[in-house]
Amino acid sequence: MTGKIDDLNIFRIRRELEINCQPVDRSDHQLDDRCLKLQQFFKEKFNKNPDLIVSVPGRVNLIGEHVDYSGYGVLPMALEQRVLVAICANGTDKTTLVNMDESYEKAEIGSTFSGCTTPSWYHYFQCGVQGALNYSESMKYKGMNAAVWGNIPPCAGLSSSSALVSAAAVCMFLMNEPVVTAPSKENMANLCAAAENLIGTQGGGMDQAIAFLAQKGIAKYIQFNPLQCTDVILPSNAVFVIAHSLVEKNKAASNDFNIRVVECRLAAQVMAKKKGLEWRNFRTLKKLQDKLAPSMLIDNNIVPLCESLLEDRAYNKKEIAELLEVSVEELVDISMSPDTKNVDVFYLRKRACHVFNEAARVLRFKFCCDEFPEEECLEAIGELMNKSHKSLKELYECSHPQLDKLVEISNPYTYGSRLTGAGWGGCIVALAKENKVEDLITALKKDYYSKLGIGDEDLGNYVFVTKPNSGACIYPLNIDQKP
Template sequence: MSPSFQDLFGHPPEVEAEAPGRVNLIGEHTDYNGGYVLPMAIPQQTQVALRRRADKRVRAFSVNTSRSGEILEYELGQESVGKHWLDYVKGVTQVLQREGHALTGFEIWISSEVPLGSGLSSSASLDVAILRALRELFSLPVEDVPLAILGQKVENDFVGAPVGIMDPMAVHLADQGMALFLDTRLMRFERVPLPRALDPIVINSGVAHNHAAGDYRVRRAECEQAAALLGVQQLRDLSTVDLLRAEKLPAPLGQRVRHVVTENARVLAAVQALRSEELDRLGNLFYASHDSQRRDYEVSVPEIDLLVDIAKEDADVYGARLTGGGFGGSVVMLAKAGTGSDAAARIAEIYAKRSGQRPSVLVPQAHS
């Protein structure tokens, strides 16, 4: 059994907080292009417990990654990147202090159910849980949207992962069973209920990714280059009538533009389909999104494609697609109500046999 906060630090915590992982239903690689996204929260949570100290020392323990009883430490104001889970704690304290928020040292205990490298925002879940706890512990005057922006700054400015605003916004503001329709340029959001006729499914492929690595960064740079060549601030400013112009760009920039422009349109169509409960249409949008990620954005991998293909063969599944940044991670699916658990188990079993990977069904959660 993992040690508790009391076991490690000799006294109880003052504050406890948590934040969920998220699954993006549709709208991939659109957030850093100023576009639309449609995520929702998942049951898996990151939990933190904190107690303030009188000095500037931060002492941190992670149930998931620390060796037994191993407490890592650093001084406030002396944060440096170490390519380690502690970077997320350091990043939060550095960003808060740069924004003018006064902190003292603290002790922190961390535990997460959100699998790493799964495309389900494990890092944003950690950032937001820590930010929520520190906001309460030190009575920081930080509203909800600014808190999410701080979470993005931790990833971009300290950790070095060029992620968009969707992950911290979804982790902080989304709910289970409720999609968060977010305009990432205007930072406007609306909660859209999922029809009761749907069972969401999330299956982790077993192939991990790393957003701080090169491929994700390359895609973002390609989008910025394409926008500059087309004379717009962001690819959000383009519509389908601009695709002929985009096709004349040097390869592969035209493909990247086509994905972003058509994906934005698919998000808007998906919101309409949710509201009108057009489930077959919604499923087709999922498959079209996956094809676009595979062909135009080139962020899928064979294992993910296999998982989607197996889902397509299942009579209870309306649609399936890669979710998250890509290059591994998870697939999100929509199944007929009441069939989600059985369909997920079937699909995961077939996938394991064909791929040799060890998938895990994250949604719906198995009942113990």
Template sequence: MTTFEQRFGQVPEVTASAPGRVNLLGEHTDYQGGFVLPTAIPQKTTVGLGRNGTDTHVLYSANLDRTLRVPVGEVGEDFAPYLTGCLNLSGVTEGLNVYITSEVPSGGLSSSAALEVATLRALRELYGLALDDVELALRGVQVEHQFVGVQCGVMDQLASSLADTRTMLLIDTRSLERRAVPFPAGAEVLVLDSGVPRRLAESGYNERRGEVEEAARLLGVKELRDVTDISVVEALPSPLKERARHVVSENARVLEGLEADAVTFGGLMNATHASLRDDYAVSHPLVDDLVVLLQAHPDVFGARITGAGFGGAVVALVREGTAAAVGEAVLATYGSLGKVVVP
């Protein structure tokens, strides 16, 4: 793999990293003021920066072995908007060499948020930007909205900026209050790649957000976070009824999961998958097959699709010390389409 020095003929002035994340409970609630329960994964994205003395940014992805050149102040195409969005929002007026390498698989593990947070961390160091870790995450959300075209919530960037691998991070996405929550005793997390690629801007993500916003309007509330009696959503027309039912029930599952043992927590994860599959309609048949295989394994407490959906990764809560063996056994049956990401 080509290094920064080999690619640009200089050493990077700054280098920064940020992790991907996996969400245990609380999917598609963060843009309705809800509760989420992610954790960081060990895999990180690393970004190096160096001034190049020109009016053009040179962006190099080591994973793709691809170089993009984008004039300062413009956005560009391909993977450029994730980077140029960060540069433009941070007021960069000079050309930079940008080198990216990542261990975070795409699809459900917030690879884009990890890229944004790593880039913003590097910019904060290079230019002495007055951004705390929460403000930095919120700037990453702005990048998604204004430059990438995905109307995401705040969970992914907050998790990449604030979470660790030792605990889950409960985030109230309305107030941004947060606290560390221990994993259920006797359990560990397993993440598998379903092998089904997806792209959020081309999927139904923005459509789902529009549907739940309309549901909230019809119910006369600011956000579905404010609905505590799930029966009131049954008066909505389909598919708004189903979309709202997922969000309201998912918020309740997060709160129940805070004190749950491994068996109960796993059951909540199973219920989340059913809700994402049936009410929110963001799963995929192959993903469902992988989840079923996991749920049937005797060392698995629960399993579900994770991330925005439409493909990507699945997450399971498994008996402590069994993640690698469970992953190997399940993927052998599944057809070796994925790989163990986090044992």
């Protein structure tokens, strides 16, 4: 495939993906401006114009942290910040990648990717390409020139990496039209979630789901296995402020995240064993809860059971293996990931209690949005956010002193605030009081960012107001609007 991607294919693909993804909002002049700049950058690098731009949003999880990989629903919304990828076919078996951020090196990638454990930025693009190729035997690798530009802060818990994975997958489907049509948005989300495992992150699929399912102005309650999405209408005067701690955590370059995944899995298996169940059948706390207490989640009645079955202390591999009546080697093979096989300290009760309580908070958050008057709803969901942060700090132990400081500074101006994303750095999300937004930003500037040398000019890169935005979309360039 050489030259310009066929215009008629673009129209057909775009029409199909506008069912699966959200169409570009042509009134969004900021996005238009960014696309123009990326188009100019592409032409400078490749001496031709791109055929189109793929746009995928970041996300902020409002409530439901570290529960998706345990099988529970989450409640995110898409951000206005997005990853943009401009592409054209190059007729070779190589893809050349450049990034408008000069700190990211140029890369050339081939047709296969079997994964890595210390990923560079372009490996996320490779994940998405490989995920698309794995979708169908009819998919063929086709080289392209691609220019990337993102304004989602990296390593901030706002899903910049998953947005790039998702954008790359869409690009590869575009390159294969009309032989292979794009799958449903749910299948796109699932294949991108599976693809990201190639770099060792054992996530639960929230980031990819909101990337494709998001709608402007609406948050989403997302459930898994099977993937289901329910609209959540937030209070009309809800204002969310994102504040970056400037502590960056690449969850793929550390095993902290995957240790938590394993701790939750082991907690489910030990609890199952103690209740006389076949523990090998349980890899998530949700599956265990469905078996033991299917109607108790929102009332937290599962938590006392958890506390009665698990001790509030560290466990090691040997005693967990003894509890499950297997050898340590079998335990590692059945329940642990490659990067956690040498870990020997696991906190089962604290992790499980967080997950059960956080999953209940998600349901309560949705209920409040559905049923409460606006002011009562704001107070209630703000308190849920505060409780979530406390649990993430004390039970899940994935906060950071700088995140805690941001939450503390924000408290007088908000209904509630919490870390968002994996933690260990990254961002907080604050539900600001509508008449206190400017005061909140001023306080963050004075008491946090100025002490780190961040002035007015750069403040907008680290603190911003956001609202629910649309999902992945295609942005055709310089072509007539045919039906």
